[in-house]
Amino acid sequence: MPLLPKQDFQGQPLVRVGDADTFLLLAPQHGGRLVRWVHRGQDLLYWPDAADWSRPAKVRGGNPLLFPFIGRHFADGNPGQWRDGQGTVHTLAQHGFARDLPFDVSAIDAQAAITMTLRDSDATRAGYPFAFAFDAIYRLLPDGLEVTLRTTNTGTQRLPSYPGHHFYFALPHAQRAGTSLTLPGADRMRQQPDGSLGPAEPGETTYQLDDPRLQDTFHVFRNSPAAALAMPGRRIRFELDLPGSAPWHAVTTWSESETSDFYCVEPWVGLPDAIHHGQGLRWIEPGQSESAVCRLRVTA
Template identity: 65%
Template structure:
């Protein structure tokens, strides 16, 4: 992670729903982001079409609760439980600490730390008084986005800036735009995975092997964790990917095929290069049958991992990890 600049980059702003959002990109290929509202990616427009869902109107008094864009999940994903009750976790010393579902990152302002108006942005959240009561660790959590000719690269980077080991498992929550009436004709292709769900008390249920493809109205997808099996390591092999194929619909008049590439690219051969954090699972979810979105979410761990350990990651003092996914528009 680069050292923070002595002064913040000067961003380009666009008015959207009465908000000043940071803009990256050109006329019909661009991003709109809200660094001060959880570093939320609000819009991704590719060749004039919105790839992500965002409601109109949206309640900007509580942006973390808005169903849309890409909320950032950190330090823990989804629900964690103490004695069967959600919203808290127990540390190694037995202290119980309150922490909201999906963590606190989506509720807090990020600093703009890298910016190029035409191509990329990085935003960073650091430990503060607002984070230490629920998560008594020192950290720097960076979210970066880079426009590609055929899509978008999204990077999560976490550094332990403290003196004790840091537990975490972060993730994305992409809300892909899809008219609900087209859901039955939309197909999601998945890499090799084993299915799991979370019980009401936070424990995990194993559901067996996942399928190679699903229609998006398949009940097996709802609130399901697709725990990725180990990737092959053959040179030049295609990356593992989830492929979302939509028929023509109100959100994508020409239809759309979108690949979420999951394998972390090779990092520079340098002593200080951050370690690669492999994606652990992909979660599929939508709010209800009439919702005009479907979520396909790369995660670094599983809910409640701080207690059951499945997908829990640890960073040693000074250690840094990065996780990259690429979203490519295939057609």
Template identity: 65%
Template sequence: MPDTLATMTTTQRFQDQDLLKIGQNDDYLLLAPEHGGRLVRWVHRGEDILYWPASADWSRLSKVRGGNPLLFPFIGRHFVDGEVGKWQDEESVVHALPQHGFARDLSFLISDISDDAVSLSLASSDATRAGYPFEFVFTVTYRLVAAGLEVTLRTANTGTRPLPYYAGHHFYFALPHGDRSRSHITLPAASRMRQRQDGSLTDAEPGEADYALDDPRLQDTFHVLKAPGEVTVTLPARTIEITAPDAAHSVPWYAVTTWTEREDSDFYCVEPWLGLPNAVDHRQGLRWIAAGSEESAVCTLTIR
């Protein structure tokens, strides 16, 4: 942590860990910069919006189901000739890279902080170049706003050649599993797709405007957006609206993914993604940033 920021930080003890706290009273965030920049808790008006397990294994935090893991440089599983965990670059060189990339396994630095916002950054290093030979700075900014939370993912290409990427979120929203049938998600116009075991994609199916969260068609499904629009998650306890600004302020989100782990899991994941898994191969959602350039993807989560 830079010395100039060290005196500005507030920590809170949680599960025997000193976590970075942003906000105050009943509206605050708890984050773990050294554990993948993970957002662990988001408390809004005294209530936890995100799920976090009571017995989280902090020795393997990247595997913990909860909070908001950051997915970078690639989302999901990638394949080369059917072998998972591999990807092939433009020069036909094959690289090893874990599912969802490496960001959730590495330590982030606090690059900016205030009473209601924080920016956490991950820069290219020997730990990243082995599986992703590009120069970058990947930054997440969390900003508390009156009715919720604004999140920005900014990717800067600090190298001399174009950088391929597709990043995203993995929001674990708190929801008792017995309430799924009474909960809904409303989506803008979208097509449904899934990933097959070999990394290929299923054919696109017409999507619905509204689903109950116990609908099996939602499980591990990519809702490929035909145009920008609001995603609304209506739960018994609250409504969460996920919106993005116009194209002048953010690159477009490519898809929203819906997933939960088991029938008795007390969370449901709604995940804005910039691309689809294995896009580095099939190109659906693959983004390129020119040398010396950067771009940002913004979303706002409003609680009603």
């Protein structure tokens, strides 16, 4: 294992990448969580002051990694279950297991980048009987951040997956009405209580974040995927249509309540329950890898 630059944060030894003004703090031991992203002295992500580190996967903040499946999946109306091609039903928690398990740091450049890796184990095979290596690669850019989610099939049978992000952006709730989200060429969809997908509705080009239509909503791209979040004092542009990347199927918008001081904008490779309906489901052949790459560009 490479020598890791550590920084204490809330009593936890986190890994630090970057310099004094622009840096990342990550918790590989807690689901590979990106805890802080500081860009030119400003925290872009939300993290609670009194986080419960005994249950870090439940903390609302940072960027939890969603793998192997995002969202809620259902078998015969039962949440947290999925059925494979042979008819066997497996139990798998919402958003998968990656955010609950320790990652290894497999590569690091203390000034610029880190690769964290999760491999299959006894903790993963019961609910997801496949051999894999899942890499989360964070790379600081002069004007933002590039994140690659790379899935490698290390087994002998083809592997289903549709990973994603769960970025908690710092935003005082009083600023939602003054914050806009641009989503050109996307339809709105929601998941029904039984796990099925509701009808697609034509989306707007721009929304204000106090718009109730955004809550727990999937914005399914019709053409080239892209998004931009314009908050007071800064703008974050999501570059999702990148050469060599698996296609991003949707961006999901969500917040816990109207008074939460964060707002989530989440690029997803697939839609919830894609293992059954197929929208965004990816199949990776034995010995092959697939990467989903996004860049977040920050301007004033």
